[in-house]
Amino acid sequence: MNKENTAKLMEKYSFLRVAEDPFIRKGNESMLYDLMLFGIETGDGWYNLIDNLCATIVKTLKEEGYSEDTIKADQVKEKFGGLRFYYHFEKEVSKEVQQRISEVIGMTEEQSFRTCEVCGKVGKLEEANSWYSTKCDECRGV
Ligand SMILES: [Zn+2]
Numbered sequence: 438m439n440k441e442n443t444a445k446l447m448e449k450y451s452f453l454r455v456a457e458d459p460f461i462r463k464g465n466e467s468m469l470y471d472l473m474l475f476g477i478e479t480g481d482g483w484y485n486l487i488d489n490l491c492a493t494i495v496k497t498l499k500e501e502g503y504s505e506d507t508i509k510a511d512q513v514k515e516k517f518g519g520l521r522f523y524y525h526f527e528k529e530v531s532k533e534v535q536q537r538i539s540e541v542i543g544m545t546e547e548q549s550f551r552t553c554e555v556c557g558k559v560g561k562l563e564e565a566n567s568w569y570s571t572k573c574d575e576c577r578g579v
Contacts (some may be wrong), residue, residue: 438477442484446477450491452508452524453477471511472523478514480554482576486520487513490545494538501534508538518562518569520549 438446447453459471477487495505507530511523522542526535553560553573560573570577 438479438481438484440476442481443476446484446487446491449488450495451505452494453491453510453513456509472514473510473512475512478512479520480515482554482557482560483515483520483549483552485557486545486549486552487522490522490541493541497534497537497541501531501537503528503530503534515549515554518550518554518564518571520546522546 453473455473456471459469459474460467461470479487494508498505498507507526507528508524509527511525513520513522515521522545524538524542550562550571551559552571553576554571555576556573558573558575560571560576562569562571563577
């Protein structure tokens with residue numbers, strides 16, 4: 438995703454932002470644990486999908502009495518042509534919340550397989566030389 442869109446989403450949703458210190462340090466070694474440092478690793482066509490997903494996450498948390506910083510995204514990327522949204526909870530949350538959030542993420546990930554990653558129009562998953570991508574015909578150039 439381009440810098441402008443990434444910045445917009447990170448501005449809007451605090452749980453997408455990189456942790457203040459994204460490294461775990463042990464002596465002289467440090468290990469990167471917050472992969473949000475790489476930004477949102479998808480095409481710009483999924484901007485609305487991710488925006489809607491994050492808005493639903495915030496709404497769900499609020500409805501259940503939790504604040505937005507209850508959740509933290511670990512990595513948002515494209516894999517095998519579909520969206521992957523990895524996250525963890527910073528605090529203990531009810532089973533109900535865990536389930537609702539996991540469901541909405543699952544639904545969005547499914548939707549990504551029908552959404553062109555480049556332009557956001559209706560797309561389909563295709564494989565070429567073991568490379569999977571979800572695009573519309575126009576963006577695929579067919
Ligand atoms: Zn397209």
